Amino acid sequence: MRKITGFLIFLLVFWCSSTACGKVYIDINSPAFQKFPVAIPEFKNLGNAGDEDNLSEWFADQLSRFLKITGFFKIIDKGAFLENQDSSGITAGEIDFSNWSSIGSDFLVKGGFGYDGKNLAVEFRLFDAIDGKLIAGKKYWGKPEEKKAMVLKFADEILMALTGGAGVFDTKIAFVGKKDNSSEIYMINFDGSDPLKVTAFNSLTLLPHWSPDGSKISFTSYKDGNPDCYAISPASGTTRKISSFRGLNLPASWSSDGKKILLVLSKDGNENIYVKHLDSGNLQSLTNDRAIDVSPTWSPDGRKIAFVSNRSGSPQIFVMDSEGKTVRRLTFEGSYNSSPCWSPDGTRIAYEGSSNGGFQIFSIGENGDNIMQLTFEAGGGESPSWSPDGRYLAFSSKRAGRERICVINSNGLNLRVLPGIKGVESFKSPSWSRHLNLY
Amino acid sequence: MRKNLITVILVFVCSFSLIFVAGCAKKEVVKSEVELTQAQPSAEETAQQAQAKKEADLREQALKEQALKEKTLAEAAAFQDIHFSFDNYDLKPEARVLLGELADWLLEHGGFEVTIEGHCDSRGTAVYNLALGERRADVAKAYLVNLGVANTQITTISYGEELPADPRNCEEAWIKNRRDHFIVFPNKQ
Numbered sequence: 001m002r003k004i005t006g007f008l009i010f011l012l013v014f015w016c017s018s019t020a021c022g023k024v025y026i027d028i029n030s031p032a033f034q035k036f037p038v039a040i041p042e043f044k045n046l047g048n049a050g051d052e053d054n055l056s057e058w059f060a061d062q063l064s065r066f067l068k069i070t071g072f073f074k075i076i077d078k079g080a081f082l083e084n085q086d087s088s089g090i091t092a093g094e095i096d097f098s099n100w101s102s103i104g105s106d107f108l109v110k111g112g113f114g115y116d117g118k119n120l121a122v123e124f125r126l127f128d129a130i131d132g133k134l135i136a137g138k139k140y141w142g143k144p145e146e147k148k149a150m151v152l153k154f155a156d157e158i159l160m161a162l163t164g165g166a167g168v169f170d171t172k173i174a175f176v177g178k179k180d181n182s183s184e185i186y187m188i189n190f191d192g193s194d195p196l197k198v199t200a201f202n203s204l205t206l207l208p209h210w211s212p213d214g215s216k217i218s219f220t221s222y223k224d225g226n227p228d229c230y231a232i233s234p235a236s237g238t239t240r241k242i243s244s245f246r247g248l249n250l251p252a253s254w255s256s257d258g259k260k261i262l263l264v265l266s267k268d269g270n271e272n273i274y275v276k277h278l279d280s281g282n283l284q285s286l287t288n289d290r291a292i293d294v295s296p297t298w299s300p301d302g303r304k305i306a307f308v309s310n311r312s313g314s315p316q317i318f319v320m321d322s323e324g325k326t327v328r329r330l331t332f333e334g335s336y337n338s339s340p341c342w343s344p345d346g347t348r349i350a351y352e353g354s355s356n357g358g359f360q361i362f363s364i365g366e367n368g369d370n371i372m373q374l375t376f377e378a379g380g381g382e383s384p385s386w387s388p389d390g391r392y393l394a395f396s397s398k399r400a401g402r403e404r405i406c407v408i409n410s411n412g413l414n415l416r417v418l419p420g421i422k423g424v425e426s427f428k429s430p431s432w433s434r435h436l437n438l439y
Numbered sequence: 440m441r442k443n444l445i446t447v448i449l450v451f452v453c454s455f456s457l458i459f460v461a462g463c464a465k466k467e468v469v470k471s472e473v474e475l476t477q478a479q480p481s482a483e484e485t486a487q488q489a490q491a492k493k494e495a496d497l498r499e500q501a502l503k504e505q506a507l508k509e510k511t512l513a514e515a516a517a518f519q520d521i522h523f524s525f526d527n528y529d530l531k532p533e534a535r536v537l538l539g540e541l542a543d544w545l546l547e548h549g550g551f552e553v554t555i556e557g558h559c560d561s562r563g564t565a566v567y568n569l570a571l572g573e574r575r576a577d578v579a580k581a582y583l584v585n586l587g588v589a590n591t592q593i594t595t596i597s598y599g600e601e602l603p604a605d606p607r608n609c610e611e612a613w614i615k616n617r618r619d620h621f622i623v624f625p626n627k628q
Contacts, residue, residue, distance in 0.1 A: 176565075178601075181601075181602055183601070204598070204601050204602075206565060206569075206599075206601065207565065207566060220569075222598075226596070227569065227596075227597070247573065247595075247597075248569055248570065248573055248597065250566060250569060264566070264570070266570070266573055269577070271570040271573065292567070292570040292571065292574065294564075294566050294567055294569075294570050295564065295566050295567065308564070308566075308567060310526075314526065315526070315563075315564075315567055336526060336563060338563065338564040338566075338567050339564045339566070339567075352564060358562075359562065359563065382563075382564060382565075383564060383565065398608070401608055428565060429565055
């Protein structure tokens with residue numbers, strides 16, 4: 001998707017503060033959360049031109065699709081609609097809200113479009129269908145090819161108004177795609193669109209990690225024989241070698257300023273955790289243990305690091321401070337817990353744990369309390385990665401014997417399998433980008 | 440040319456001798472004449488035969504060497520994988536037996552090196568499995584070094600869960616995939 005912020009002009013039509021301000025948001029991350037029921041009838045053609053591209057239906061369908069993907073909305077089936085579209089309008093005065101509240105739709109989105117010269121002008125309105133009040137309304141002008149961006153912008157408005165936070169439609173998920181004995185890094189938009197191959201080394205290339213500004217992805221590749229660590233800029237394809245000691249050179253999380261990267265190196269015989277200062281090239285040792293120490297992840301404030309160690313016999317998650325001191329064990333349940341990923345708000349750590357002979361996704365409070373199992377299906381789950389707003393987790397899971405990238409809401413609901421890519425057999429090790437300002 | 444000249448002289452000398460001794464020892468002279476006339480091609484033949492034998496020996500030697508080389512290479516390629524338990528890098532008794540055979544062979548064949556590849560089954564984390572694969576390769580290397588194999592003859596690499604011997608998802612495949620694989624090859628010198 002092209003970045004079009006510069007071209008798109010939007011106008012605040014109404015902002016009804018009575019429902020939006022001081023609103024107590026429903027906890028959308030609670031397992032008891034009930035989805036917002038919303039109806040999105042076809043948009044009205046407000047102009048004089050015909051609707052050869054069937055935009056009436058396109059706008060309603062696309063907005064429905066994006067809201068559905070978020071996992072927070074129940075889209076009311078069109079077949080249940082009672083309203084006569086021809087006799088109703090798109091403003092509050094032209095709508096009989098009982099037609100909507102009576103079919104269980106607490107919310108209603110109405111929209112209209114028309115051409116203004118070469119530009120497309122689109123209006124969106126979100127109503128509380130119970131009270132019959134406008135919650136949010138916007139009008140956008142842009143080129144016709146920017147219509148997807150307009151839908152995404154208003155989807156963000158709806159999310160902001162009802163949940164207190166915008167969506168993650170401008171994020172990408174990087175992952176490993178594998179065929180036979182070769183693997184590459186790929187990335188795909190949050191909604192499953194625009195899959196893109198990032199590397200082409202015809203080797204084993206593994207473990208992608210987005211840099212915080214979204215400009216680089218670190219990874220390990222065997223392209224020169226040894227598992228060395230690199231960073232690639234997906235935009236230019238420029239690849240830089242970060243670490244190539246004998247043995248393993250595995251990248252882990254970046255610091256939030258992008259200046260440091262956590263690495264696992266086995267140059268001295270045991271797998272230990274290091275921090276590499278990218279500007280100076282300095283390497284600082286954080287753990288020096290005979291056990292396996294891998295998968296370090298920084299807390300969002302950079303003060304703590306969670307990691308995996310088998311120092312107590314089996315792989316378990318530990319937490320230490322950023323200097324490698326004051327180590328404490330975090331997980332005690334189960335014989336195999338690994339792949340920690342710190343939530344963006346710093347309160348929880350997602351991980352994979354053994355369960356009934358397989359692996360499932362869990363999250364645990366950063367103090368070790370309140371463990372939640374988030375996946376239960378036979379395909380299991382591995383390598384969780386949080387979305388930048390902490391509302392979702394991407395992970396890999398087996399579907400019909402092949403690993404696929406899946407997304408769930410952080411309460412474990414709304415599982416979505418991302419589309420496959422032609423010529424790629426299996427997918428794993430997802431890494432979720434920050435906001436990339438894609439539209 | 441020179442050989443021909445000698446032959447002519449010899450024939451001459453023999454003819455004179457024949458005239459002188461003809462009366463008393465005719466049979467012997469005839470016999471020796473026969474010997475003389477046969478002696479010449481015989482020397483050449485001997486040389487040729489020697490050459491041929493030498494060549495045959497060399498060929499045989501080369502074939503033997505080739506066979507030995509092939510046998511050695513076949514032996515080098517025949518070292519079987521050793522296997523591990525889940526999330527574990529302890530050497531099992533049968534693995535120690537195989538490593539013992541490999542160590543003996545490497546001690547006998549100093550011109551060979553081994554790359555030990557450590558592998559895991561697909562369960563568990565890709566990252567953790569890279570570390571686990573490395574431990575599996577390292578433990579086999581340490582065992583070989585303990586048996587006297589030179590450090591410089593051994594390299595290790597971990598492929599984690601990335602290159603399964605059997606891509607299926609079942610216990611049978613997992614057992615095969617938790618392994619050290621040995622690549623024995625002649626060193627470059």
